Amino acid sequence: MMSLDEKIFGQMPDGTPVKIYTLKNPHGMIARITEFGAIITELHVPDRDGKDGNVVLGFDDLDRYLRGHPFFGAIAGRVANRIGNGKFVLDGQEYALAKNNGPNHLHGGLKGFDKKVWKSKPLPAGGHSVAVEMSCFSPDGEEGYPGNLTLTVVYTLTDRNELRIDYKATTDKATPVNFTNHSYFNLAGSGDILAHELWLNADSYTPVDDGLIPSGEIKSVKGTALDFTKQTAMGARYKETGLKTPGYDHNFVLNHSGKRL
Structure with missing residues (x-):
């Protein structure tokens, strides 16, 4: 049967508790997703012989993520990838962004979505899937971007061994958006x-x-x-x-x- 559980993954330096969710299907597929960065910390998939393996890179405790990591499993944004020289022009206006990759802006800047504690809630279970919703808010001017922006991401695990990621963003000003999940995959589980x-x-x-x-x-x-x-x-x-x-x-x-x- 499909199942979804939650527990405390750790605490932020200010004491804010951070949850982690475990989504399971009846075929042995397991996804673990935390509120910190909306990170996929683990994705267990049985291979053709039924052998379990965690096919993404990540850590098993929050402190390891807080010490820094190369965006393991996180949602990158507002704009994933690099923006040259940390600036762009939109509707005739130039915007200067935080530079966190030499002269360039990378994956949303010094405090991108990968470093936020997202709000979360489990969604009503369907007969063939379980899902958790993550949402975060980025105020006008954060990291140099225009507009107040709210991003909602829904992770859905199905009984067909699918992990689906759906994104929805709303903003009150024109602003660039280009989100991604930054998981690192190793289909062998190791090596x-x-x-x-x-x-x-x-x-x-x-x-x-x-x-x-x-x-x-x-x-x-x-x-x-x-x-x-x-x-x-x-x-x-x-x-x-x-x-x-x-x-x-x-x-x-x-x-x-x-x-x-």
């Missing part, structure tokens, strides 16, 4: 991921400079280390991407004609 095989429905990518800021170009992946149009091991070409640190930190342009905002 490295160099043998993981990846296929992407993406014929193009956005080149970046030394600071990982997109140049504005869109280029073909053909003949590059970024070509995953055929199933390829992650470790096969990761040292050939041209980045200072070997690996992949690029945006891929997916092949679909989806809706645009």
